[in-house]
Amino acid sequence: MPEFRYTNAKADLTGTSLTTVYTVPAKSYAIVHSILVSEDSGNADTITVSITDAESSPATFSLFKTKSISANGTSELLTNELVLKASEILKFQAATANRLHVVVSLQEYYTGIG
Secondary structure, three states: OOEEEEEEEEEEEOOOOOEEEEEOOOOEEEEEEEEEEEEOOOOOEEEEEEEEEHHHOOEEEEEEEEEEEOOOOEEEOOOOOEEEEOOOEEEEEEOOOOOEEEEEEEEEEEOOOO
16 A cells, blocks of 8 residues: 655745756655745736656647636635646746746655666
8 A cells, every 4th residue: 555645845036047846756646735826015926837748759738728817816726636746746837937837746656666
């Protein structure tokens, strides 16, 4: 039976470059329950969210492309859970620096198989 733990990953997107927020550990998988994005500058903005699969050369898969976040608002991006496998990377990119915060809530499962 896999061991699991509840955890979160957070980022203050202080720049506009692609930012790694969470990487699934080796011999594990993760179930993402929530991705919250909040805007704290009083200006609407957009966010891009992707998964990088290192086993696919690496390949990048878009989850949200320029998703709108309202001024002083908080948005839940997921409507269903998201499963990530070992070594996959969850990345975020803000359109404008110093406006968006991200909180990812998840469960990590260590399988020992890898």
